Amino acid sequence: MLQSKIAVGSGGVWGKGAAKGTQTQATSCPSPRRLIFAAFGEEHGFVGAVFVLLLYFFILMRLIQNAQTAADLPGSLIIMA
Secondary structure: OHHHHHHHHHOOOOOOOOOOOHHHHOOOOOOOOOOHHHHHHHHHHHHHHHHHHHHHHHHHHHHHHHHHOOOOHHHHHHHHO
């Protein structure tokens, strides 16, 4: 977990570029496939990480809106599942 924090911090504001992360490409970060957000944060920086979080937020808000406007309770539950 410490190496993933270092990887995210070393990305800076704009990142190091795709497949150019020093922490995730080397053996420092034990499993970049398991810690995908850390690898993405290092390669795309703060701007890329915020973009991904905003994307998740908008998808969640859209699901909540669709669940509220569903015709019945089972429809709402299916949308939220």
